[in-house]
Amino acid sequence: MRLNGKAAIVTGGGSGIGQGIALAYAREGADVVVADINLAGAQSTAAEISRAGRKGIAIRTDVSDPDAVQALADEAVAALGRIDVLVNVAGITIPLPILDTTPEHWDRVLDVNLKGTFLCLQAAARQMAVQGGGAIINTTSVLGLHARRSRGAYCASKAGIIMLTRTAALEFGSLGIRVNAIAPGSIETPLMNSAPASREELARKAAAIPLKRRGTAADLTGPAIFLASDDALYVTGEVVVVDGGMTAGIE
Numbered sequence: 001m002r003l004n005g006k007a008a009i010v011t012g013g014g015s016g017i018g019q020g021i022a023l024a025y026a027r028e029g030a031d032v033v034v035a036d037i038n039l040a041g042a043q044s045t046a047a048e049i050s051r052a053g054r055k056g057i058a059i060r061t062d063v064s065d066p067d068a069v070q071a072l073a074d075e076a077v078a079a080l081g082r083i084d085v086l087v088n089v090a091g092i093t094i095p096l097p098i099l100d101t102t103p104e105h106w107d108r109v110l111d112v113n114l115k116g117t118f119l120c121l122q123a124a125a126r127q128m129a130v131q132g133g134g135a136i137i138n139t140t141s142v143l144g145l146h147a148r149r150s151r152g153a154y155c156a157s158k159a160g161i162i163m164l165t166r167t168a169a170l171e172f173g174s175l176g177i178r179v180n181a182i183a184p185g186s187i188e189t190p191l192m193n194s195a196p197a198s199r200e201e202l203a204r205k206a207a208a209i210p211l212k213r214r215g216t217a218a219d220l221t222g223p224a225i226f227l228a229s230d231d232a233l234y235v236t237g238e239v240v241v242v243d244g245g246m247t248a249g250i251e
């Protein structure tokens with residue numbers, strides 16, 4: 001087991017990619033605090049972790065709320081004694097052309113995706129610094145590297161996460177804290193339902209991916225385990241693209 005005895009927090013762990021990572025971490029021997037604004041989802045993930053024999057703790061958290069994030073870090077330390085790994089997965093998208101994007105839409109997407117990642121990273125890093133180290137994994141997107149229409153706020157938030165990741169890697173290296181990001185491509189999760197596409201459109205997009213399918217949450221777990229584990233002790237400031245080759249080139 002590659003994460004034996006580690007204490008992890010996974011935000012957005014009540015659904016999709018975060019749930020997949022939280023469960024995979026538990027299978028690798030970690031105890032996991034599952035933080036999500038959707039408490040029922042977090043509880044369901046935590047219950048599955050407990051059934052697997054590890055500690056699974058659900059905490060309702062809005063990652064865009066500084067007080068809630070500090071409470072999350074405090075409760076995680078109270079329950080598990082330390083924070084070895086933080087995975088920032090919580091995120092939203094509100095698909096709108098830029099001309100239709102209101103300041104409120106913009107703020108909500110940036111607040112959850114970028115400020116939420118910053119707040120959780122900062123709170124966890126303060127604890128990790130006291131402990132002498134840790135690993136932080138942020139979730140960006142191929143849309144943090146490449147633009148897509150009707151995703152102005154989302155693309156800006158995900159590009160921001162990449163630079164936050166690199167800056168934190170510079171600042172935290174001497175503290176023994178590694179900071180990396182995962183950039184998923186098109187992954188089948190509930191989030192995709194908030195940007196509905198027709199069956200034909202999804203099939204056409206899948207056919208254009210070099211590996212000929214959209215990804216699943218399970219496709220993210222290997223990279224997330226690697227980055228959290230001692231196998232990645234010399235890896236920091238990196239963005240690992242997990243997209244089936246979608247952004248490898250142009251044809």
Ligand SMILES: NC(=O)c1ccc[n+]([C@@H]2O[C@H](COP(=O)([O-])OP(=O)(O)OC[C@H]3O[C@@H](n4cnc5c(N)ncnc54)[C@H](O)[C@@H]3O)[C@@H](O)[C@H]2O)c1
Nearest residue numbers: 012015016017037038062063090091141184186187189191
């Ligand atoms: N699905 C994809 O194709 C894809 C591609 C690239 C990146 N991503 C990123 O992966 C992450 C997870 O996406 P997913 O597809 O699993 O989506 P999802 O909707 O299944 O999961 C997101 C989770 O975040 C939680 N959440 C939302 N707002 C929150 C808040 N303010 N505080 C705490 N939790 C909150 C939701 O309740 C949900 O459980 C997101 O950051 C998303 O941008 C997804």
